[in-house]
Amino acid sequence: MAKEEGGKKQMPIYEFRCSQCGHEFEDLVSWRDIEEGKVECPNCGSKDVRRRLSLFATRSSTGSRENKSSCGPVG
Numbered sequence: 001m002a003k004e005e006g007g008k009k010q011m012p013i014y015e016f017r018c019s020q021c022g023h024e025f026e027d028l029v030s031w032r033d034i035e036e037g038k039v040e041c042p043n044c045g046s047k048d049v050r051r052r053l054s055l056f057a058t059r060s061s062t063g064s065r066e067n068k069s070s071c072g073p074v075g
């Protein structure tokens, strides 16, 4: 018996945090749902949710940014 494992469909689980009640939840949604604001808090039903970054989110190199403060003459 051959098992077909070709069509592996794994939707990423995103973590959200409700800005209204602060409820944190994770949902299995598509990126499109997020962009269209279809994600809502299961606790209070608010759509004012923010997606939390995953742990594997790449952080910019530890080097501090060279932010030159512009102290030139304002013209």
Ligand SMILES: [Zn+2]
Pocket (backbone or CB within 6 Å): 018, 019, 020, 021, 022, 023, 041, 042, 043, 044, 045, 046
């Ligand atoms: Zn909420």
